[in-house]
Amino acid sequence: MTSPATPLNSVPSPQPARSPWLCDAFVALFLVALFLPAYFFAGDRYWLPLFTRYMALAIFALSVDLIWGYTGLLSLGQGLYFGLGVYAVGYSLKLQQAWHAAGRTTPYVPGPDMPLPDFMAYCRLPHVPAWIQPLIDVRLALFLAVFLPTVAATLFGLVTFRLRIKGVFFSLVTQALLLAVFTLVDNNQPITGGRVGMTYLNKLELFGAKFQMLSMYYLVTGTLVVAFLGCALLTRSKFGRILTAIRDNENRVLALGYNTAMYKTFIFAVAGGLAGLAGALYVAAMGTAGPDRLDIAFSIEVVILVAVGGRGTLLGAILGAVLVNLANTLTSDAYPQYWPILLGALFIGVVLFLPEGIVGGVLKLAARVRRWRETVPEPVPVAAKEPALPPLDLPAPAVAPEPKGV
């Protein structure tokens, strides 16, 4: 049984744009536009939190795009790292809420006599477990929300990538791991809150400022923009070039002498930390932390956000996250029972008809238009009239332009 040596991710990378600065300007405009909902829905208690949620999911989509779109590693268990962030900050805000509910005043002092959060009290836990107590300090929780997933992803990456587990095996193993963690969290109600999780969380207070509504939106979107810029730096560097090379033909990169396992581990760790950050912001924005974020379906749905927007383009990840979730909200408001069908059709449709996603499709179209313009000769009368004028178009570069992710 010899399977043909087809690359796992046989969708070609998007064509490099002709004029990078135009693309960059467009991207900058797009990033600024991300703040528009803050203007249009400033006081809207329905839409503003929703957009905050979309932006947090967009950070998560960036994380998936780094490993899937750029490196070709489809993790179906990325929710695990997101979930670590969710629970780290969830515990913190829940402990704080219990603290205030017990009528105590700040500063928070971790200790065995801390007031019990409601879900622990229901299960008759004698006191808050010692390892949860320090989390009441949200700065520590935020640090752990990024640090723990990074460490977990590094360890997981080191083992799997050095054993050269890849392709669908990697996807299925990550999924099985996520299922194991989900079951674990789901079944330890005294500690995790079980199926319901933690509700009525405190508002995020950081360095004396309370984040809610508009300030929360700015915090999440600001983080998204910073994360985008960081990812752009990373993917445009030589390092990023090697990642795409691994995606397109790992054996060749290996043959060139690169230790691909370490490259993959590094990007997996970065993506894990980013997912944790997304989870932390998500839970702070939503006010609840539950095991539904550890659900297998959630992790796969994030992949489709990236696929719709355009895998291998950072812009696509954000665009997909916002568009698909917006579609979800609009459809679910009117016809909740048809959203799963629409989502399923989206999965199928994107894979069959638009494998490069929206951004990739647009880039491809632009490349086609450019080729068409290059093959069609300039109208003769113009050239005959004013032969001295140079053509408006820049001449085609002798060397193929550098591939550049958007």
Next chain:
Amino acid sequence: MNATDWGAALSNSLSLGSILILTALGLAITFGVMRVINMAHGEMLMLGAYAAYVVTDPAYLGLNLYWAIPISFLVVGFFGYLLEVCLIRFLYGRPLDTLLATWGVGLIVQQVVLLQFGTDLKPMHLPEVLQGHLTFGEVAIPTYRLFIVAITGLCLLLVYLWFYRTSFGLKIRAVVQNRAMASALGISTRRVDSLTFAFATGLAGVAGCVLGHLYTVKVDMGASYIVEAFMVVILGGMGQLTGTVAGGTLIGAGNSVVEKVLGNTQMAKVIVLGLVIAAIMIRPSGLFASKERTYD
């Protein structure tokens, strides 16, 4: 634990193992042999269970289990045929894309069934012959669990004969080994692909029918088995019937024994999943790896 406990654990491992094998058998063909990731396999299982419900429920056809098994096979097999012809065949060689597309199919199937039949659990009725217990010394095993073992054995035998004793099986193996060569020799690879896929999906239908009679029929019943079924195939080794049987037995037995020791089904699942993941890490090619060298 006394003898009765061990007896119960044994009977549980037997039936859970057979269910896993039966669920994974279809996957062993689509995933292990054809290298197609069918994430909708769980939903095919669920379709099989609903087909069985429609066949056996007095409000619809009112027939019994013996009719339900072949009908589930045919109905779900036909669905699998349609799935292959309309979707999967465009995605050969793009396993990760297949994964996403079939997940979408699963979502649609689940929701359509939900809209059609509602969220309530559908009770199933066994024929009287299968309702009692058979006692072996101190150990009483439900007859239906033994019936499941028998059905699994029968399916395994059928798959074995089909693969290794028929000319169509020969064609399948030829196509899998070298598609271009098989095609050049006049084998219709399109037909082989779609029929193999349909057959494998039909097996999921049988699994769903059997499983529905063991527990209840509900919309998300397949989702809880799909991850474990994939683990069975990987743990056993791709493209190996022996491997699938061994993987299913191991995971089934592991689950029931750990469950008996801990007294907690869900924690048993966590521990066994952890062990399986560790095993796959240590031996990525599975317990019964086929001895071959492949590029990538």
